[in-house]
Amino acid sequence: MSGYNRPMARFEARFGSRELFPDLEPRAYLNHAAMSPWSLAVREAMRACMDDYGRRGLGAFFSWHEQRKRLKDKLATLVGGAPDDLAFVSSTTEGLVKIALCFPWERGDRVVVFDGEFPTNVTPWQRAAELYELEIVMLSASEFRVDEERALRRFSEALERGVRLVAVSTIEFQTGFRMPVLELSLRCHAAGAEICVDAIQGLGAVPMDVVVEGIDYLVCGSHKWMMAIDGIAFVYAAADKAAALRPYVAGWLSHESPVAFLLEGPGNLRYDRPIRTGIDFLESGSFSTVGCAALEASLDLLLQLSPEAIFDHVNGYLDMLEPKLVQLGFESLRSAKREQRSGILSLAPPTDVDARALQKAIAEAGIFCTAPDGYLRFSPHWPNALDEIEHVVASVEASITAASTGAR
Numbered sequence: 001m002s003g004y005n006r007p008m009a010r011f012e013a014r015f016g017s018r019e020l021f022p023d024l025e026p027r028a029y030l031n032h033a034a035m036s037p038w039s040l041a042v043r044e045a046m047r048a049c050m051d052d053y054g055r056r057g058l059g060a061f062f063s064w065h066e067q068r069k070r071l072k073d074k075l076a077t078l079v080g081g082a083p084d085d086l087a088f089v090s091s092t093t094e095g096l097v098k099i100a101l102c103f104p105w106e107r108g109d110r111v112v113v114f115d116g117e118f119p120t121n122v123t124p125w126q127r128a129a130e131l132y133e134l135e136i137v138m139l140s141a142s143e144f145r146v147d148e149e150r151a152l153r154r155f156s157e158a159l160e161r162g163v164r165l166v167a168v169s170t171i172e173f174q175t176g177f178r179m180p181v182l183e184l185s186l187r188c189h190a191a192g193a194e195i196c197v198d199a200i201q202g203l204g205a206v207p208m209d210v211v212v213e214g215i216d217y218l219v220c221g222s223h224k225w226m227m228a229i230d231g232i233a234f235v236y237a238a239a240d241k242a243a244a245l246r247p248y249v250a251g252w253l254s255h256e257s258p259v260a261f262l263l264e265g266p267g268n269l270r271y272d273r274p275i276r277t278g279i280d281f282l283e284s285g286s287f288s289t290v291g292c293a294a295l296e297a298s299l300d301l302l303l304q305l306s307p308e309a310i311f312d313h314v315n316g317y318l319d320m321l322e323p324k325l326v327q328l329g330f331e332s333l334r335s336a337k338r339e340q341r342s343g344i345l346s347l348a349p350p351t352d353v354d355a356r357a358l359q360k361a362i363a364e365a366g367i368f369c370t371a372p373d374g375y376l377r378f379s380p381h382w383p384n385a386l387d388e389i390e391h392v393v394a395s396v397e398a399s400i401t402a403a404s405t406g407a408r
């Protein structure tokens with residue numbers, strides 16, 4: 001029996017249970033905003049794929065090709081839109097680079113990006129600006145957290161000057177702030193601009209819907225909140241948006257009937273077959289079958305639990321952790337408004353405490369978080385249990401003195 005057809009173990013995700021992570025070493029793994037550990041479900045799916053290719057080589061490819069279609073159906077359930085509006089790429093970066101290169105720019109077009117964002121969502125637009133002679137307009141992402149009304153005013157003022165595209169992350173990687181994507185998209189569309197969203201810091205733990213939120217393009221990698229592996233990501237674009245892209249990044253697999261010359265006998269090797277007009281023209285060459293297997297396995301678990309319930313679980317965890325750390329002298333960046341929250345709790349440490357030193361010290365005690373640019377960032381997911389919190393707080397308290405710079 002092929003690995004693909006072999007009945008796979010049915011894995012069950014349970015909130016607060018590490019059953020599917022039996023060898024996860026940290027006592028509290030709070031790093032899903034950086035990278036998820038790989039669950040037994042993900043590992044088993046990859047193993048089945050590897051075994052099948054090991055046994056059948058190319059013979060396995062065709063079965064796993066079917067799996068990609070099934071995966072797109074499931075991704076569309078998570079993110080909205082139609083399965084045909086999705087394309088696989090290798091990373092969030094690759095997806096954004098491809099959109100930036102293929103967008104139907106005209107010289108002088110303005111692109112809005114946000115200061116404070118992860119560079120993934122700035123660099124491709126800067127490069128496109130150089131190539132196509134565009135103007136980059138940089139607005140402040142943190143202003144939305146501090147004063148959303150003022151930030152929206154500035155946003156509208158920028159749109160009034162004429163903007164072609166806005167590139168924004170649903171969740172700011174450093175602060176965990178959820179940007180008002182629906183409000184931004186409404187204003188964009190009213191002003192004739194389009195909106196491209198980097199969803200990697202939310203999708204999987206924050207409910208989203210491309211149609212409801214009016215998103216024109218969305219890109220998301222799999223190794224954070226989607227809880228799969230690096231090397232596989234996807235792009236969403238509705239049919240009309242995809243058709244308007246210029247296929248400058250097309251490759252051999254972007255053509256109509258791209259494999260006819262390999263499967264259908266002589267006379268089929270041609271270079272004039274049209275490039276597909278759907279967004280899957282971005283699937284320009286071979287890509288990771290193992291990645292797709294991993295992503296389906298993790299997605300099955302996310303869908304079992306539902307993004308809404310995951311959001312509640314994660315925010316229940318953060319609701320308990322946040323006040324305890326504030327009591328220790330930390331300043332929380334987490335919004336008081338539910339609609340501005342994500343799975344991330346970031347805190348500025350007390351003035352004399354170095355976040356990086358503190359992060360290292362608590363890692364010794366089995367508490368894994370990160371310290372991007374001076375903040376302590378905690379990012380739990382569905383396997384994190386509330387009874388970890390006491391230990392997290394005790395470890396932080398015990399390490400504060402060691403991480404002190406003495407600069408009070």
Ligand SMILES: Cc1ncc(COP(=O)(O)O)c(C=O)c1O
Nearest residue numbers: 091092093118120169173200221
């Ligand atoms: C908001 C955001 N976008 C993109 C990335 C990087 O994504 P990729 O490595 O898939 O390009 C990160 C973090 O690694 C991130 O926080």
